[in-house]
Amino acid sequence: MNGALTRYRVIAWIVGVMLLLLTLVAMPMKYFGDNNLGVVIIAPVHGWLYVVYLAAVGDLARRVQWPVTRILLVALAGTVPFLSFVMERRTVAWIQGTDRQPSFTEA
Known part of the structure; x- marks a missing residue:
């Protein structure tokens, strides 16, 4: 499972950076x-990387048996600027069991 978490963390950061480049640099340029x-x-690169992000989310979710609502929240985080960074930290806390805050996505 550590490999799946590492893959997710890396792609979450890459997708987050690409989305920031798209929204803060490329779109204003356009x-x-x-x-x-x-x-x-940037847009097609981010799009394909988002597909890889979804695969990493799916792989991690399968290994830790997340409920559907959590899978959807983590998957959608790659479409909102800055949210993939926040969700990456939250996901690590969920996996490591250090998240003490109640969440509505608990099954």
């Missing part, structure tokens, strides 16, 4: 600078 090169390059 709409304010009339230059869509950043979107043309």
